[in-house]
Amino acid sequence: MIKKGIRRQIVMHYFIVVFSTLLLAEVIFLFAIRSYYYDSIYSHITQHIKLMEEYQKFITTSDDGRTDLANLLSNYKLNYTELQILNMQGDVLINSSEFQPDVSIKTSDISQAQSGNIGRWVGRQPITGEDVMAVSKMEQTNGQDTYIVRYVTSLERVNEKLLNVTLLATGVAAAVLALVLAFSLGLANSIVKPLNTITAVSAQMARGKFNVRIKGDYKYELGELASTLNYMAQEIVRSNQVKDDFISSISHELRTPLTSIKGWSETINSGGYDPEETKIGMEIITKETERLIGLVEEILDFSKLQQNEMKVVFGRVDLKELLQEIMLNLWTKAEKRSIQLRLDSVDKPLVEGDANRLKQVFLNLVDNAIKFSHENSFIDLQVTFEGNNVVVKVHDTGIGISEDHLVKVKDRFFQVDPLNGGTGLGLAISQQLVELHHGILLIQSELGVGTTIVVRLPRLLEEEQAEGLQATPYELPDGDQGIHES
The missing domain is CATH 1.10.287.130 (Signal transduction histidine kinase, dimerisation/phosphotransfer (DHp) domain)
Structure with missing residues (x-):
């Protein structure tokens, strides 16, 4: 018995699907074979009746104008089949076997023959208890005498063949099921064994062993x-x-x-x-x-920021004025290394945001640019409009960042050059603060060439500026509450 689990589910599903399909196919196949045999017998008898009807037209009658029943029985007889001549009430007048029924025959083939059709009935013979097929047809001789010609043939040999076919089909189905069972077990094992391996390695990882790895070429x-x-x-x-x-x-x-x-x-x-x-x-x-x-x-x-507890006060912020203030704050630091800060800005690049937090972002970006720039170089601050956004670019021609470090530079605690000091949190904090302002922070850099940091923030449109400033509650992500001025 397969224990409960994915293996058992896969095997059971395959087995049930194939078993149901085979059962349906076998039932249809056996029904078709049975119908074929029975229809062949019926067709053979009806063809014989039609031939006898043509032959009967040339048979002479007795002196009194009545057809001799013995001659009729002799003319219509068929090998391996009992022939009965009945009157219209279903009483047997004569038959080809030694058994003479003493009661009227009331099977469905008789009623069909009485209505002018060729009747057919399959059932169990009351006298012998064997399965038979009866075919009946009403015949009229000399335009006056009407009889029912009834053929009764045994189905025992046919049923025996059908039984053999059924057993053969059942054996084939059992072999197919066994093959499917073996195949489904193999398929289940091919899935379950890797899962067991993965589960075991995952359990080790859960216990803190992160040096283990899942080995194997799984597909x-x-x-x-x-x-x-x-x-x-x-x-x-x-x-x-x-x-x-x-x-x-x-x-x-x-x-x-x-x-x-x-x-x-x-x-x-x-x-x-x-x-x-x-x-x-x-x-x-x-x-x-x-x-x-x-x-x-x-x-x-x-x-x-990690706990979504950062409080922000949103209001109208002029990024040009903000960057000018940052340049004044960092002028002394830049002057010590002979680095010149240059600003190129459009008029009134207004955004909706927290001035202190945005200042924190750009202070960090410009401070990093100074830290990693060469002496006697330039740092360009450019502010432009792009659609409904204000775009700020901080460009330097410093040492740049390699491709390997570029994908990690915004990760928390990561430092390109640990010797320069710091916590490695500056860019991670800047990234999250920009996202709090529904903006995007991008870094473009090439080692030995320089770095450009792009900050894209939603622009404060004229109709929004005309509404004035009014403090309203503002909900930060994950339910954090702050103050929002609009």
């Missing part, structure tokens, strides 16, 4: 499933590695400013210092503290 959906699970394990391993790298990196990022703060704090507390040295130490403590705050805020922002 179709099973192959896709195996490939997907292997890819999942590979991505989990990669994510864990990225997470570990992030923890290592953020630990270093946090340790450096904390070490500076601690060192200068101890120096100041120890006494014996001059005012100029104290000023330098306090500036370093302030700078490193701001750096720590920035790192913590970046991590907190990412956490809020």
Whole structure:
């Protein structure tokens, strides 16, 4: 007995379908064979009757004008068949066998013959108990005497042949079912065994063993499933590695400013210092503290975005003014590396969004461009209209990003160059903030040539500008609530 499972379901479905098909085909086949044999017997008797009717026209009658029943019986007789001559009431007047029925025959062939048709009846002979076929036809002699000529033939030999055919057909069907059963078991095993392998490997993955892989060249959906699970394990391993790298990196990022703060704090507390040295130490403590705050805020922002808890206040934002402000904020940093920031913008590129969050996005993009650009180079900020969108492009001619890194650069914790510091969350946060504004962030880059980052945001149309600003509740994805100004 096959235990419950996919194997049993496949075998049972195949078996039921094939069994039903074979049963239907066998019933139709046996019915057709039976009809063929029975119709052949009936056709043979009716042909004989027609020939005898033609012959009977030339037979002379007795002196009193009546046909002799014995002659009629002799003329109409048929080999291996009992012939009965009946009157119109169904009483047997004479027959070719030694058995003489003492009751009237009331079978359906008699009533059909009485109505002028050739009657046919298949049933069991009351006297002998064997299966027979009776064919009856009303005959008129000399225009005055009317009789019913009835042929009764045994079907035992025919039924025996039909039984042999039935047994043969049943044997063939049983052999086909056995073959189908073996085939379905093989098919089920070809599906279940890979599934068992995949299940076993998945169980190991569930226990944290992500170094295992599903081996085997599986086809179709099973192959896709195996490939997907292997890819999942590979991505989990990669994510864990990225997470570990992030923890290592953020630990270093946090340790450096904390070490500076601690060192200068101890120096100041120890006494014996001059005012100029104290000023330098306090500036370093302030700078490193701001750096720590920035790192913590970046991590907190990412956490809020992941949990859909980021609060946004939507209003009218002029991207040209926003970018000019960002250029002023980063001018000193760019000036230290002799990098020139250039802005080319259309008038009034208005969008609906949170000015602080959009500033966070473009600050991160421009800051990255400065970080990875060569000295004495340019960074171009371009703002244009494309249909109902405002498109902002941040282009630099820096080190660029390789194709391998380009597909991962927006992943959380990923850093193209870990030595440059940071959490690896900047682009991931920017991506999600742009999506919160129903926009798109694209990165185009070529290693050694430069990078262009494209941000496409829905444009605030004139009719929307004319409505003015009014704060209304705004629902973020997954039910998060914020403030929406329109």
